[in-house]
Amino acid sequence: MSEFQGVWVFSESRDLMLELLGKGSELAKKLRVELTAVLMGRNVKDQAGRLIEHGADKVYMVADPALERFYIEPYTSALAQLVQQHKPEILLIGSTRRGRAMAPRLATRLETGCVPDCTELSIEDGRLVMSRMVYGGNALAKEICRVKPQIATVPPRVFQKLESRGRKGQVVEVDIKPEKSGTEVVETREIEAAKVKVEEAKVIVAGGRGVEKKEDFRILEDLAEILGGQIGNSRPLAEDRKWFTEWIGLSGHKVRPMLYVACGISGVIQHVAGIRDSQVIVAINKDAEAPILEVADYIVVGDLYEIVPALSSVLRRLLKGG
Amino acid sequence: MPTIIVCLKQALDVAELKVDSTTQRVLTANAPRKISDFDKNALEEAVKLKEKLGGEVITVTVGSEKAKMVLKEALAMGTDRAYLLSDPSFEHSDTLAISYILAEGIKKLGSYDLILCGEASIDSYSGQVGPRLAERLQLPQITYVRALSLNGDTVVAERTLENCYETIKTKTPVLATVTKEINEPRIPSLMAIMKASKKEIITWSAEDLKVAKTRVGIDGSAIQIMNVLAPKMDRKRIVLEADTVKGVAEKLAKALINEGVGGR
Ligand SMILES: Cc1cc2nc3c(=O)[nH]c(=O)nc-3n(C[C@H](O)[C@H](O)[C@H](O)COP(=O)(O)OP(=O)(O)OC[C@H]3O[C@@H](n4cnc5c(N)ncnc54)[C@H](O)[C@@H]3O)c2cc1C
Numbered sequence: 001m002s003e004f005q006g007v008w009v010f011s012e013s014r015d016l017m018l019e020l021l022g023k024g025s026e027l028a029k030k031l032r033v034e035l036t037a038v039l040m041g042r043n044v045k046d047q048a049g050r051l052i053e054h055g056a057d058k059v060y061m062v063a064d065p066a067l068e069r070f071y072i073e074p075y076t077s078a079l080a081q082l083v084q085q086h087k088p089e090i091l092l093i094g095s096t097r098r099g100r101a102m103a104p105r106l107a108t109r110l111e112t113g114c115v116p117d118c119t120e121l122s123i124e125d126g127r128l129v130m131s132r133m134v135y136g137g138n139a140l141a142k143e144i145c146r147v148k149p150q151i152a153t154v155p156p157r158v159f160q161k162l163e164s165r166g167r168k169g170q171v172v173e174v175d176i177k178p179e180k181s182g183t184e185v186v187e188t189r190e191i192e193a194a195k196v197k198v199e200e201a202k203v204i205v206a207g208g209r210g211v212e213k214k215e216d217f218r219i220l221e222d223l224a225e226i227l228g229g230q231i232g233n234s235r236p237l238a239e240d241r242k243w244f245t246e247w248i249g250l251s252g253h254k255v256r257p258m259l260y261v262a263c264g265i266s267g268v269i270q271h272v273a274g275i276r277d278s279q280v281i282v283a284i285n286k287d288a289e290a291p292i293l294e295v296a297d298y299i300v301v302g303d304l305y306e307i308v309p310a311l312s313s314v315l316r317r318l319l320k321g322g
Numbered sequence: 323m324p325t326i327i328v329c330l331k332q333a334l335d336v337a338e339l340k341v342d343s344t345t346q347r348v349l350t351a352n353a354p355r356k357i358s359d360f361d362k363n364a365l366e367e368a369v370k371l372k373e374k375l376g377g378e379v380i381t382v383t384v385g386s387e388k389a390k391m392v393l394k395e396a397l398a399m400g401t402d403r404a405y406l407l408s409d410p411s412f413e414h415s416d417t418l419a420i421s422y423i424l425a426e427g428i429k430k431l432g433s434y435d436l437i438l439c440g441e442a443s444i445d446s447y448s449g450q451v452g453p454r455l456a457e458r459l460q461l462p463q464i465t466y467v468r469a470l471s472l473n474g475d476t477v478v479a480e481r482t483l484e485n486c487y488e489t490i491k492t493k494t495p496v497l498a499t500v501t502k503e504i505n506e507p508r509i510p511s512l513m514a515i516m517k518a519s520k521k522e523i524i525t526w527s528a529e530d531l532k533v534a535k536t537r538v539g540i541d542g543s544a545i546q547i548m549n550v551l552a553p554k555m556d557r558k559r560i561v562l563e564a565d566t567v568k569g570v571a572e573k574l575a576k577a578l579i580n581e582g583v584g585g586r
Contacts, residue, residue, distance in 0.1 A: 072462075098483065104417065105456065107418070107544075113545040114450060117447075135334065135446075136337070138336060138348055139550045141547055141549070143548060183491065185489065189489075191482075203583065251442070258583065269339075282578070295555050298560050298574060298577050307570065310567045310568055310571035313571070315584065319584045
């Protein structure tokens, strides 16, 4: 038997940590090994119980003032030391922007591989098989890691957390000295977050560069409201036009609503990569050649400024009746 | 005056990729390649800093002889010195091995103030080389940078996280990865392209870099790719048409209600 054993999970995001535990317990069961959560922070004792309830057999807790804020070097070094001591075979890390910055650094310190943003994880022949999108969303790659620990990062809302029930587990406080941070955060500015997370929306009415002014999103909001959904957008509207701070797609939020209405979005592969799991896709585009039409269920070739308000008004009438 | 190193990748132009419809394999062999988009932002930022502060921009890439193309473009955009780290043994390296090769190349270059990379490459989108390189060179790292300033040995950067912008302060040397937001890369003039074509590209082999053969290529890589297949997209692709806008809207509304939209 290999000296590496057990499945570990870590994320600084509490929600994502529970999702990792959900998937982690499935993998651990298959391998017949323990599931361990690593909890780091300044004062984190009160969180350990919740991790056990959601699937952890063991919680390694590192409490240190240097871990109060998420800095790369202290977090990487604490986790690396723990891994070197206990040698898990699998380590799942939450794919937040912080996690995505830390995981490769950690993997390098451990001289191992890391597969980012996995959307499928399974065990084959005792090894972790990791799937993720590559080539801008054109393809799904299945990869394995020849070295242990096998590290994967996992985006939010890909896997589900377990129902919490009365479970027993062990909390182990560990004394580890984290390295000092080489950087200092001097200011943070909150980004106003949408009320409902776009990944959780049942209906998304999304606009692209075909929407000329930010105010014009009102017509999309109107439709979204009638359908009980919310608005979304392509990346250029955030990065080039600065109307929003987030976007849908490969490098943004991956969504899986019941209905996705793409208005004035061309459907470049990186955008499509984020909406692929939608149940129904509607494309409203004035270009009859736009690639979005290839991946849509219902296609309307026309001006979104005419179609969207007209659709809202018909739906308002039809849906009010019943 | 600062020395700024930019790491560039010659990536597959993913917008041009074709899929073999029988095998669902992505045809990458002869697909066009280009400088990975965000790496271009990194280079632009370096050249802008040089224009403001003086100093030197050095561009490094790991790749085959073909990757000289991206270094030519980098020279035209304002790179002073361009290095190609190239050896048959480097082929099929994963990010663990690539970061090792880059780190050895950068050590050979000598001292520097700033290393800039793109947030991730357009083809593999793993975002790992920057942080891995920072670890190998024992540098602080700042990822997802949308604004950057360099003043003496002080670096101030603003980075984008999910729910906030963080302003980070640190001392050089440091490694930063940048997002597209940070700037608009210049398109080099014909003059600049002509001049660049005369500049020398320096090639360093495995031997020049004294890298361990066991740490590069397939042997030095941890990740093994089992397969890469295009997902099948089965969509209805029903085109809705009518004489009037209202007519189309009616059809679409009914189709959506039939799909169960609207809570019924
Ligand atoms: C590595 C990488 C990652 C990326 N990640 C993402 C990502 O996560 N998400 C993302 O969205 N993009 C991403 N992009 C950018 C992506 O390549 C495209 O540039 C982007 O999605 C295009 O946005 P768009 O469809 O809004 O704009 P455009 O491509 O300009 O399309 C606008 C569309 O609107 C239509 N239109 C114009 N006016 C009207 C009208 N009045 N009525 C109807 N239709 C109209 C046009 O016909 C056109 O089809 C990424 C790029 C790279 C390189």
